[in-house]
Amino acid sequence: MHGLGDVRFFDRLAPLYDLAMPPADGEALAAGLAHATRPIDRLLDVGGGSGRAAAALAGPEIFVVDASREMLSRARRERGLSAVAGDAGRLPIRDASVDAVTIVDAFHHLPDHGAAIHEISRVLAPGGAVVIREFDPTHPLGRGLVAAEHAIGMSSRFRAPSDLAAALDDAGLDPRIVDRGVGYTVAGVKRKI
Template sequence: MHGPGDVRFFDRIARLYDRFAPKTDPEPLWTGLARADRPVERVLDLAGGTGRAARAVTAPGRPGWRAPEAVVVDASGPMLRRAAERGTAAVRGDAGRLPLRDRSVDAVVVLDALHHLPDPAAALAEAARVLRPDGVLVVREYDPGTLRGRALVAAERLVGFDSTFRDPDATASAVADAGLTPSVLDRGFAFTVLGKKRGSH
């Protein structure tokens, strides 16, 4: 789950969140999901709030893309209600103790959320647990070492968030610590780190 202060903030702004959240670019998510060595039929949007990532990866329109099922797990009830109102399956839960079975999803997406989690290591370990062999974790985050990243860190501190931002290499190391094979797919203010769960053939 998010830190307690972060959850309370998202509870309060849930009705307005999608209006002011940055537009979700599905391309980095699709690129990451395409690295799975198995069909991606079920995706977990971890700490996904109103389901921005879930809607991005299930939207039609990409040639050759067969839209998977997606479920959002988040700690904020009001955010999840917004996800459900938009037709996305939503489950309230703690990112560090996911209410999902082992090996129950083909991919996990964490969009702009890892920095809010009080125990990102536990969340990444849980992502690895629920992934099926040859599935992928796709983390989309912001680099605090960039100019825009430093501004974002300052803005989140002003709001009162207890955020912990990591650069791409530190994020890749954390993904490796969770037992996944990491790679940095792109860098910049926004970056994407992939974690692949190696399967037994």
């Protein structure tokens, strides 16, 4: 795996992560997934760590990919999820083999945003949706989060909703900003060929 980003931090934090983090926003994720134009039977949770986002979803078969082996161990052991160690920039998943992808509160930790978006587009079947839940660095509270993560040594790179939507569009995904705030949701639907 190249460019592990903040993975060492998450390996150390794994035992406390679910205690420190609030549950994922299932309503925002569902609203983003509702844009898919195909049934969602197989969902890939990229940067899914301990399975926190997967716990907020019901229905599809969920696979977690994360670079932190300690976080994946928790996803398997505590949530019974299928989980594989992998780099978001080189997903260990076949082309057009999943109906949906989620990235929840993790995109800013990925070392290569462009490669991750390309890989998401590659693994999504036509009509499938990606839903990215992130923090807005232009929001006053978002600016505080950026400063806090950098102060503790993280290499986080945050993107505003419109910037992330434009990047999805460039990768062949029809983007929609689902909601805004310090935490926002952007969805993209894989264009049919």
